Amino acid sequence: MIRIQTPPVSVPVRGSEGTALLCGPPQCEQHPAFQRDPRVSKTLTFSRDGTLFGWCNGQSVSVVRSSDGSVVSTFDLPKTTLLEFSPLGSILVTWQPYTKTQDSPQGEANLQLWDVxxxxxxxxxxxxxxxxxxxxxSEDEKISVRSVNNELHFYENNDYNSIANKLHMQKVSDFALSPGGQPSKVAVYVPGSKGAPSFVRLYQYPVLGGPTAALANKSFFKADKVSLQWNRKASAVLVTASTEVDQTGASYYGEQTLHYLAVNGETAVVQLAKNGPIYDVAWSPSSTEFCVVYGFMPAKATVYNLKCDPVFDFGTGPRNAAYYSPQGHILVLAGFGNLQGQMEVWDMKKYKQVSKPQAPDATYFSWCPDGEHVVTATCSPRLRVSNGYKIWHYTGSVLHKWDAAAGSELWEVRWQPFPEGSFPERPIKYQAAPSGLGSTQAPPTQAYRPPALRHLPATASAKLHEEEPPQDLRRGPAGEKSLSKAALKNQRKREAKKAAKQEGKPEPEPEPEPVSTPVSNSQLETSSGDPETDKKIKNLKKKLKAIEELKEQQASGKVLQKNQLEKMQKEEQLLKELQQLQIGQ
Structure with missing residues (x-):
């Protein structure tokens, strides 16, 4: 067996006791080439490839090589609160709060670009x-862009003495430059005003003007702000549009909608299967699918393909975040913040759950570049008690744990980044990795029961919420979709009945049937005697009715989305299927 050699990963830790650089995982020890800086650090960062490490300790900004700790450059910038490297590590960007003084009523230039x-x-x-x-x-640093007074300024080859291009558009309030190299693309957001809708447009540099310049255009109402997320291949953007207030009063989080724009001009609204907030949206590193966590608690999580069709539904659970591993082979669904820190680790090749660890009070989560380890942390100022961090194997084992001393705080912990491809994808393990600290699996959740009922035996009808199990929405080898929600419920009933019979227990009492309504002669005539055939006919009629409604909307002048038009194109096929089923009765 060939052992894959991978580079060591550094872990910087910033807190009230200074800044340290550790070597890990699985064990985390002091980096031999980096001496802990005891002064309070305001910020730290790595270059994109992880070879350079920079931090500000309130006196100066230092840049060192991650491998041996040798000093590359030092800057006398005590007020710096934000740091960032350009993609190739050639430029260090520093930012400090903008201030005015009597000597400089215009204020001082507070954003500086330095040659590293x-x-x-x-x-x-x-x-x-x-x-x-x-x-x-852009990844090759040939183009850079920044927002200035609601317009975008483009620079070429890191020459900031002249603006190479501008995007003139009223009130550009947000933008996102595509990842990767040339040709660079940019997504821009313009909020709506005076009854006009908000819109997002995609452009390819340097063609930024004219009515036909946009690669794609998507307009929508109900948007106070947006989040723009490119996939890694720069072929599509996901736009989460949010309003601060839900006009219906149904949600504390306001209203959110999710839109899809591709550089080939295709656009769509992502149809979500449950009402409620959109908590998180995450692209897979493969750029071929994305995961959405949404809906009133317990929240749903669903994976969609590039046609915005659902591929796999993880059911419902206490979750509000999704994290793909750097290689894309594992997905973690987690419930942090006001939830109890439950993590569901999923094998994305088999859509099978690997582990279910729990990290209570966690305020931070991040994948290690190796795709094997994760870190969870409780940091100030989000939480000022129980500060510390844990390094886990994805199978649920805690490999390293550190708790802040009494009276001290942890502010930040992160992984050293590496170039794509530095860590190959490894086969997924289901057995917990060995660890002296053990594993922390989430206890089974129990529904709330009023005090007056707690002395009585628990019944299935006492659940506060109807839990939905995971469901594979891909078409199987026979061309049939997976079991519906009703079929799954019936299957669970049969399994419970069978288990009770094997154990010699009395069979569970059947649920009372709903009061039936009179059945018309036309309804009786459509029954084939085969429940499965009847179900297929009913589903086909439901789809055809939805297509009729779309045709009426189109006739009234409404502009339909791409996925709605695709649905209409299937009408002839659905009619043929219905005719065949009815002939076979």
Whole structure:
């Protein structure tokens, strides 16, 4: 068996006791080439490939090589609160809060771009807002862009003395430059005003003007702000549109909708199977699917393909976040914040659950670049008690644990990044990795029961919420879809009845049947005597009715989405299927 050699990963830890750089995982020890900085650090960062490490300790900004700790450059910038490297590590961007003084009533340029190797200042700019403070670069650094007074300024080859191009558009409030190299694309968001809808458009640099310049365009109402997420291949963008207030009063979180835009011009609204907030949206590193966590608690989580069709439904559970491993082969669904820290680890090749660990009070989660380990942490100021972090194997084993001493705080912990492909995908294990600290599996959840009922035996009808099991929505080898919710419920009843019979227990009492309504002669005539055939006929008629409604909407002048048009194109096929089933009766 060939053992795959992988590089060691550094783990920086920042807190009230200073900044340390550790070596891990699985064990985390002090990095031999980095001496802990006892001064309070305001910020830290790595270069994109992880070779450079920078931090500000309130006196100066230091940049060192991650491998041996040798100093690359030092900057006299005690007020720096944000740091970032350009993709190739050639430029260090520093930001400090914008201030005015009597000596400089205009304020000082608070955004600086430095040459990392020489330490020379390349450009000083004004950046009052902390939102979108850092310029965005293409991966090869040939293009960079920043938002200035509601328009986008483009620079080429890191020349900040001249603006190479501008995107003139009224009130551009957000943008996202595509990942990867050339050709670069940019997604821009313009909020609606005076009854006009908000919209997102995709452009390919340098073609930024004219009515036909946009690669794709999507307009929508109900949007106070948006989140723009490119996939890794820069072929599509997911737009989460949010309003601060839900006009219906149904949600504390406001209202959210999810939209899909592709660079080939296709757009769609992602149809969600449950009402409620959208908590998280995550692209798979493969760029061929994405996961959405949504709906009133217990929340649903669903994987969609690039046609915005659901592929796999994870059912319901206490979750509000989704994290793909860097290789994309594992997905973690987690419930942090006001939830109890339950994590569901899923094998995305088999759609099978690997483990279900629990990290109570966690405020931070991150995958190690090796795709084998994760870190969870409880950090201040989000939580000022029980500060510390744990490093886990994805099978649920805790490999390393550190708790902050009494009176001290943990502010930040993260992984050293690595270039894509540094860590190959490894076969997924289902047996917990060995550990002296053991594993923390989530206890089975129990429904709330009023005090007056607690002395009585628990019954299935006492559940507060109807739990939905995971469901594979892909078509199987026979062309049939997986079991419906009703079929799954009946299957569970049969299994419970069979188990009770084997154990010699009395069979569970059947649930009372709903009061039947009079059946018309036409309904009796459509019955084939085969429940499965009747179910197929009913589903086909339901789909055809939905298509009729879409045709009426189209006739009234409504512009339909791509997925709705695709649904209409299936009408002839559905009619043939219905005719065949009815002939066979």
């Amino acid at each position: 190797q020489s330490g020379q200042l390349l450009k000083a700019l004004y950046q009052k807002k902390v939102d979108s403070w850092c310029p965005s670069w």
